[in-house]
Every structure is written in structure tokens, then in C-alpha cells.
Amino acid sequence: MSHIAMGGKVVTIFQGEFHVSDDPGAVINTLLGSCIAVCLHEPQRRIGGMNHFLLPEGQGGSTSPDVKQGAHAMELLINDMIKRGAMRSKLTAKVFGAGRITQRFSYVSEANIAFVRQFLRAENIPCLAESVGGESARRIRFEPVTGDARQMLVPRSDAKEDLRPVRPPPPAANPVELF
Amino acid sequence: MSLKDQLRIMVVDDMSTSRAIITNTLDELGIVHNYAENDGQVALNKLAANPVHLVLSDYNMPKMDGLQLLHALRQNRMTQQIGFILVTGRATPEIVQQGQQLGLNNLIEKPFTTAQMKACIERVVGPL
Numbered sequence: 001m002s003h004i005a006m007g008g009k010v011v012t013i014f015q016g017e018f019h020v021s022d023d024p025g026a027v028i029n030t031l032l033g034s035c036i037a038v039c040l041h042e043p044q045r046r047i048g049g050m051n052h053f054l055l056p057e058g059q060g061g062s063t064s065p066d067v068k069q070g071a072h073a074m075e076l077l078i079n080d081m082i083k084r085g086a087m088r089s090k091l092t093a094k095v096f097g098a099g100r101i102t103q104r105f106s107y108v109s110e111a112n113i114a115f116v117r118q119f120l121r122a123e124n125i126p127c128l129a130e131s132v133g134g135e136s137a138r139r140i141r142f143e144p145v146t147g148d149a150r151q152m153l154v155p156r157s158d159a160k161e162d163l164r165p166v167r168p169p170p171p172a173a174n175p176v177e178l179f
Numbered sequence: 180m181s182l183k184d185q186l187r188i189m190v191v192d193d194m195s196t197s198r199a200i201i202t203n204t205l206d207e208l209g210i211v212h213n214y215a216e217n218d219g220q221v222a223l224n225k226l227a228a229n230p231v232h233l234v235l236s237d238y239n240m241p242k243m244d245g246l247q248l249l250h251a252l253r254q255n256r257m258t259q260q261i262g263f264i265l266v267t268g269r270a271t272p273e274i275v276q277q278g279q280q281l282g283l284n285n286l287i288e289k290p291f292t293t294a295q296m297k298a299c300i301e302r303v304v305g306p307l
Contacts, residue, residue, distance in 0.1 A: 068290035
């Protein structure tokens with residue numbers, strides 16, 4: 001489900017959620033450990049959205065539960081954007097997350113990355129930037145109207161498990177990367 | 180020859196990943212005569228010329244959504260008897276109600292398991 005923040009400007013999403021906005025001041029925020037987030041933007045309509053999901057088992061095959069779950073997460077986001085006037089052919093993507101936060105999730109991370117790359121290729125959605133893998137968690141702030149995304153790496157020791165429905169702490173003074 | 184050997188199904192979904200998921204699920208069920216289209220209007224034209232037994236259609240599609248396709252199929256004598264299953268990410272009460280009014284045979288929500296798809300199809304066409 002999409003998540004509306006108080007004040008209508010900053011929206012924080014958690015695993016299994018997505019949010020779409022064409023509000024010029026809106027920011028979509030999330031904290032990623034092993035999970036992956038896809039930020040989609042449609043520059044002509046000036047609308048964007050982000051989801052946050054995890055394919056838990058990381059099994060292959062187009063009928064595997066994971067691929068279905070991931071495709072579903074992507075479809076909900078794309079459909080909501082199209083419903084609000086985005087043109088499918090103009091969508092672009094930026095992809096973040098799938099960090100190897102724990103040994104347990106290392107194979108899952110690779111599977112999540114592979115799924116998203118394959119999905120975007122199959123749906124002809126250009127991926128303009130990606131920051132995936134590694135051993136850090138990531139805080140992502142996405143401006144849906146401009147398509148700008150900012151990533152802050154969160155030290156592994158500070159990273160909260162992103163499966164837990166807890167509000168993440170305020171961002172630390174870490175380097176910011178622009179995409 | 181079993182029913183699944185004879186059954187002809189058309190899958191209509193604008194997203195290639197979803198089409199692949201549905202058609203591969205049909206393959207797993209042993210339904211070999213399945214065809215796929217990414218556009219409701221194109222599917223409608225093909226079905227009028229060559230009807231199938233069952234249509235599995237996505238709801239959210241850009242030019243013609245799944246319920247518009249259902250409505251059009253029910254208006255044509257050549258296609259009005261085709262079984263129709265709506266495949267949707269979110270089955271709202273409005274979609275269900277509108278579908279029932281238009282003659283929807285069944286509905287399945289994504290993501291689905293192969294067993295769920297089998298049960299859904301069997302409720303329309305009988306045991307596979």
C-alpha cells in the first residue's frame with residue numbers, strides 16, 4: 001500500500017509499500033538494507049514513484065514465487081503512475097539497495113539485483129543509474145517530480161534491519177551521492 | 180485427449196514480464212495451446228477471427244483495459260461465449276462488481292501460485 005506522510009511532502013515507505021506523487025515539493029524516503037527500491041520517473045508528466053521490496057528466497061525461473069512477487073511490486077508502481085497520466089514509453093528508472101547486510105542475505109541480494117535488471121530490460125524501461133550491492137545500508141531520498149535521487153550510505157553497524165516496520169533514525173552526516 | 184490438451188487460451192497483458200509469468204504458468208499446467216497479446220484491441224480483433232476457449236486478461240492496460248475487453252467480447256456473437264478470467268494486482272469491489280455485470284467468469288489476483296491459477300481455470304472450464 002502507499003503511505004501518506006503528515007504534511008503531504010515527505011513520505012517514508014517501508015518494505016512492501018510504494019508511493020507515487022506529482023507534488024512539486026514531495027520527497028519519497030526509504031531505508032534499504034537487503035531490500036531493493038526502484039524509483040521511476042516520467043519527465044513529461046513530471047511524476048514519479050518509488051517502491052521497496054525484497055524477493056526473499058532469491059530463486060530463479062519466471063514462475064517462481066519471488067519473480068511473481070517482484071513483478072507484482074513493479075506492476076503496482078507502474079500502474080499507479082500510468083493511472084495518474086504517466087506515459088509508459090517515457091518511464092526511466094533508478095535502482096538502489098540489495099546490500100549484503102548479513103551473510104544470510106548475500107545470495108538474495110544478487111537475485112534481487114538480477115530480477116530488477118531483467119525486469120527493466122524486458123519492459124524497455126531505461127535504467128539511468130543504479131547503486132546496488134555492497135555491504136552498507138542506504139537511505140534514499142527521491143524527488144518524484146524532478147526524478148532526482150540522493151543516496152546516503154549508512155554504516156553497516158548503524159543499519160537497522162529493513163524488514164522491521166520501524167521508522168529509521170534521522171540521516172547521519174554521511175557523504176551524499178547524486179544520481 | 181484431456182481437456183488441457185484441447186484448451187486454447189489467450190493471455191492479454193501489456194507487461195512482458197507478466198505475460199511470461201502467466202504463459203509459463205500455463206505451460207507448467209500442461210496447457211500448450213496458449214497465445215499472448217500485449218494490447219486489448221489487437222486481442223479483440225484476433226479473437227473475433229479465431230476465438231479461443233478462455234481469455235486471461237490483465238485489468239490495467241493503456242489502450243483498452245481488461246473490463247473494456249470483456250465488454251467488447253460479450254457484444255460480438257463470435258466471441259460472447261469465450262470464458263474470461265481477469266488477472267489483476269488489486270481486485271477492488273468496483274472491479275469485481277463491474278466484472279460480474281459484464282459476465283466475468285472468474286478473477287485471480289497477482290501474485291498467484293500455479294495451484295491457484297489451476298483452481299481458477301478449473302472453476303471456469305472444469306477439471307484439467
